[in-house]
Amino acid sequence: MKKYNILIAIMLSAIQGMTQEGARQSFHFPDVNGYQVLKADLHTHSVFSDGMVWPSLRVEEAWREGLDIIAITEHIEYRPNKADVNGDHNRSFAIAKEQADKAGILVIPGSEITRKMPPGHFNALFITDANKLEVPDWKEAFREARRQGAFIFWNHPGWKAQQPDSARWMPEHQMLFDSGYMEGIEIANYEEWYPSALRWALNRNLTLLGNSDIHGAIYQQYEVHKGKHRPITLIFAKNSTLTEIHEALKQRRTAVLFDGMVIGREEWLTPMIKSTIEVNPYPSASTESRITMVLENKSDLDVMLYPTPQSIAKGVIYPVAIPARSKVLLSLRLKDDEMKAMPSHTVQMTVKDWYTKENTTLTMDLTFKR
Ligand SMILES: [Zn+2]
Ligand SMILES: [Zn+2]
Incomplete structure (x- = not known):
């Protein structure tokens, strides 16, 4: 044991230092x-x-x-x-x-x-x-x-x-x-x-x-x-x-x-946003009148989603920020019994700063299902 300690001491003394570069x-x-x-x-x-x-x-x-x-x-x-x-x-x-x-x-x-x-x-x-x-x-x-x-x-x-x-x-x-x-x-x-x-x-x-x-x-x-x-x-x-x-x-x-x-091009940005933002059900937070999903950003780029005018008309008004490499929970609140009975609901969002043409931002469908 003692010999071993001496050996380590000798080895350490041979190192001049360590710097992060x-x-x-x-x-x-x-x-x-x-x-x-x-x-x-x-x-x-x-x-x-x-x-x-x-x-x-x-x-x-x-x-x-x-x-x-x-x-x-x-x-x-x-x-x-x-x-x-x-x-x-x-x-x-x-x-x-x-x-x-x-x-x-x-x-x-x-x-x-x-x-x-x-x-x-x-x-x-x-x-x-x-x-x-x-x-x-x-x-x-x-x-x-x-x-x-x-x-x-x-x-x-x-x-x-x-x-x-x-x-x-x-x-x-x-x-x-x-x-x-x-x-x-x-x-x-x-x-x-x-x-x-x-x-x-x-x-x-x-x-x-x-x-x-x-x-x-x-x-x-x-x-x-x-x-x-x-x-x-x-x-x-x-x-x-x-x-x-x-x-x-x-x-x-x-x-x-x-x-x-x-x-x-849309043909590349659409699959790219799908692989960047993974959307999965989060049943533990869902209730009869609310469906909760977890949105996971799997990239190192912050992503921001805004509801399209069509979604705003349906009552979805808030933007969603999904920082790089993080998960956020998103709930859709359902008003009437007819809505509650439907198996899934799709909300259209635009992806901020993702452009398919000069003045056209990419849109993506967020599907809420139990
Ligand atoms: Zn040049
Ligand atoms: Zn040059």
Whole structure:
């Protein structure tokens, strides 16, 4: 026994100390239609173009924020740090990938084809050699990206520096769309979101994307330590591999998280709210004239429900707050005998800040049953 104590003392004296070095935020959504909900930022810069940080820091920031995927998308045509940072167009991805492999998140190789309007800036993801995109003719850059099997999307279409009057869909964009080169569009970038881009995306069946386009350190732009997030593309994928993420993007299986809003197609937000808010009977609090349900928020996002005008007319007037990872009880009081005899009652609610179109919030049915 004494020998054992001495051994522990020797072992302890070999340790210099222990420090906590931060944490990874919990940022979870339950699976939707059997797909994982992956959190991605598919537009970031480092010192290898005009960013202010080293590529490995991009990975570290993303890991801490709870993201699963980032893309490093340096400008091909704009490299103001080139005299000091002289790696080629593939170097920043290689550095980020080494860090990401250690951290257990994914980095997608990409580049920002950075041309004046039209056509403007586009990200090409899943490329195999960014150096080959450095060509004089912008059309040839798109052709080369496509030869490499890229997924290509239009960046910040409402960016005032390139379209000061209003976001416009120009003949060059139509050409890129018709030829199948443009498969997605950023409806949110940095601090802006673009309703016109959302309309274009829904009308033309483009993949919806929301990304940070971060150049500085993430904490300079977003209060991540307070649980706030950069714009994020939610990807509904079979698993977290490059192949499945590419497939999900091609199949338009995304939604966008921007400044507390969830923006996406109804076909994805409806199953997403169903898996986020689980509704079950709570018989112990139910009586003949009252049905009580327990609503469980299984995500890390606060959810607020408001009665629709139709529900207000029926006497349901109060909103329901379901904080992240919590359960709330909700009772429906029934007036007459006819109502009490019915096996179930459905109340329609709108989900605050979940948008399926520019001015349309998602609605969900809350079914009360014993
Ligand atoms: Zn850009
Ligand atoms: Zn950019």
